[in-house]
Amino acid sequence: MANGSVGDYCEPEDVAYVPGIDYVAGWRMAAEAADEVNGALEAIGIDAGAVRAVPHAGAHGEPVVWLRPEDARLIARVLRRE
Numbered sequence: 409m410a411n412g413s414v415g416d417y418c419e420p421e422d423v424a425y426v427p428g429i430d431y432v433a434g435w436r437m438a439a440e441a442a443d444e445v446n447g448a449l450e451a452i453g454i455d456a457g458a459v460r461a462v463p464h465a466g467a468h469g470e471p472v473v474w475l476r477p478e479d480a481r482l483i484a485r486v487l488r489r490e
Contacts, residue, residue, distance in 0.1 A: 431465040438463035438471035445473065452486065459483065 425431075445461035459479040464472040475483070 426467075429469040431469050434465035434469040434471040435463055436471075438465065438473050441471065442473045449483070454482070454486065 442461040442463040449459055450456055459482055462474040464474050466472045
């Protein structure tokens with residue numbers, strides 16, 4: 409896997425659990441944002457099976473929303489109205 413990634417999305421430090429870090433709060437914030445993105449995409453006719461924002465909590469508990477590169481490119485094309 410390229411650039412130290414493990415699987416499709418995570419970095420090596422993402423697989424470690426650090427006691428005292430509130431991962432759940434970060435994930436919840438990311439889940440709310442991902443739901444907003446997914447709802448907006450659905451509202452403009454993009455199939456949820458084609459593009460999906462995915463919530464994640466980073467290594468330090470920070471909220472992160474993942475998109476596959478091809479999903480990000482599709483969103484960019486739609487925003488540019490191409």
